Amino acid sequence: MRLSVFLMVLVTLFTLELIPFVHEAIILPFTSFVAYISAGVASFFDSTIQSEGIIMRSLANGTAVKIMPGCNGVEAMICLAAAIIAFTATWKQKIIGLIAGFIAIQLLNIVRIISLFYLLQWNKEWFEWAHLYVWQALIILDALIIFILWVRWLPAEPSDDMDGKSEQMA
Amino acid sequence: MNTNKTQHKNADVLAFLGKVLLWMPVTFALWYFVMPGIAFVSAFIADAILPLMADHVIKLIEPNEREINVVTQFGGQSFPISAMNYAYSFPFLLAMILASPDTILGKIKKYAISIIPLFLVVLWGVVFGAFGVLAFHLGQEVAQQLNTTSTTRLIISLGFQLGKLMIPPLTPIILWLYLYRDYARELVPRLFQKDETE
Numbered sequence: 001m002r003l004s005v006f007l008m009v010l011v012t013l014f015t016l017e018l019i020p021f022v023h024e025a026i027i028l029p030f031t032s033f034v035a036y037i038s039a040g041v042a043s044f045f046d047s048t049i050q051s052e053g054i055i056m057r058s059l060a061n062g063t064a065v066k067i068m069p070g071c072n073g074v075e076a077m078i079c080l081a082a083a084i085i086a087f088t089a090t091w092k093q094k095i096i097g098l099i100a101g102f103i104a105i106q107l108l109n110i111v112r113i114i115s116l117f118y119l120l121q122w123n124k125e126w127f128e129w130a131h132l133y134v135w136q137a138l139i140i141l142d143a144l145i146i147f148i149l150w151v152r153w154l155p156a157e158p159s160d161d162m163d164g165k166s167e168q169m170a
Numbered sequence: 171m172n173t174n175k176t177q178h179k180n181a182d183v184l185a186f187l188g189k190v191l192l193w194m195p196v197t198f199a200l201w202y203f204v205m206p207g208i209a210f211v212s213a214f215i216a217d218a219i220l221p222l223m224a225d226h227v228i229k230l231i232e233p234n235e236r237e238i239n240v241v242t243q244f245g246g247q248s249f250p251i252s253a254m255n256y257a258y259s260f261p262f263l264l265a266m267i268l269a270s271p272d273t274i275l276g277k278i279k280k281y282a283i284s285i286i287p288l289f290l291v292v293l294w295g296v297v298f299g300a301f302g303v304l305a306f307h308l309g310q311e312v313a314q315q316l317n318t319t320s321t322t323r324l325i326i327s328l329g330f331q332l333g334k335l336m337i338p339p340l341t342p343i344i345l346w347l348y349l350y351r352d353y354a355r356e357l358v359p360r361l362f363q364k365d366e367t368e
Contacts, residue, residue: 010336018331070335079340087361133258134198140339141190141262148183151358 006086013078017069028054031072034106038067038113049117056117063121065113071131073109073139077102080143089154097150101143108142183357189269197261197268205236208260209253212292213238219293220300227304227315231296240300244312249303256295256338259288263342270350280349291333291341298329 016022031054039051048060057064069075080101084094112135120127201208210233217231220240230241234250241248263284267277305313305326318326347354347361355362 011332014332014336015328018328069331075335075339079336129198132252132255133261134194136339137194137258137262137265137342138191140343141187144343145183145187148358148361149180151360152180152183154360156360 002086002088006082009085010078010082013081014075017074017078027069027072027074030074031067031069034072034109034113035067037106038110038117041110042114042117056113058117058121061121063117065117065120067113070136071109071113071116073105076105076109076139076143079140080105080147083143083147084150087151093154097147097153100150101146104146105139105142108139112139186269186357190265193265193268194261197264198258200264201258201261204260205254205257206233208257208289208292209233209236209238212253212257212289212296215289215293216296216300220297223297224301224304224316227312228300231300238296240303242304242308242312243315244308247308249308251296251299251303253292253296256292256299256333257288259291259338259342262339263288263345266342266346267349270346270353272350272353284345284349287341287345291337294329294337295333298326298333301326302330 017027032051035051035054035056039049039056042049042056046058046060048058050057050059054067055064056067081098084097084101087094089097116127116131116135119130213231213233216238220228220231227243228240229243229246230239232239232241236252236254237250238253239248239250264281267281267284270277272280301316305316305318305323316322351362
């Protein structure tokens, strides 16, 4: 992996995410979609749950969680994308890794949001604990494992059409 | 690609993940109890740095259990910064180290080496957190005293977001990849391919 490329892509994507236009045009609609999907999944076992923008709410007891930056999986996806882009592989392999990584991170993120939603109803202190510390670590760990599995999935011998000639450690 | 060997190695990766998940409740519980110490050290270092950077705005940095209090020069007005938001790298890395194959002494040595970078993570968060509050949340008068430009406000904003969302979760991963590169090489030989040929 080329560390300089990893850091450059990481900081660039993260800075892009913070630009107000990108935040309004991409991040907020995407976060609303995450809330919609999370509420949809939760409604399989709890019909009182609805989403409204980036808010997921229980109609039964009024409990609501707002999905903020850091809770939509975008940062973990940025880390994974930077690692995949920096790694020597064909663009086809990178795109497969990015799509698989996106799905895996968002699946776990939906579990995070739903678990936090119910944790909040049970105990606010445990909610804060899980929200601010534990799930942050778990999501990035998920990205690391996906990256490792993706690298392991790559063919052992680099093919001729790879976009880089050298590989360096992380 | 899906040979038995690959599947065996994938199982090793998942076994490592399982061990990390088993250790995390233990390390996070331990972290809760030592957090006042981490906050104390972080506040001590921040107190040496922050007033130097803005002594006309910041008077004092002091620990308050698991938080850090920033006392301003404006009539003693103060605000808390939760050091825990930036310090969960400590238990996260410890769980990864405990889940890796090594001797007890090796694990202790590697964690001891990591203490300084982990404190730097907290320090980054506290410094940018403090400047973030001063520049954006305490009103125009305080913000003007900081003499910020649009560029410095952008840097504060980016530094704050990086320190909150990126650096604390990413640092343990990078430290672990460095400290346990031999084990990581076993799990992912291609990740370190150039090292082996050098």
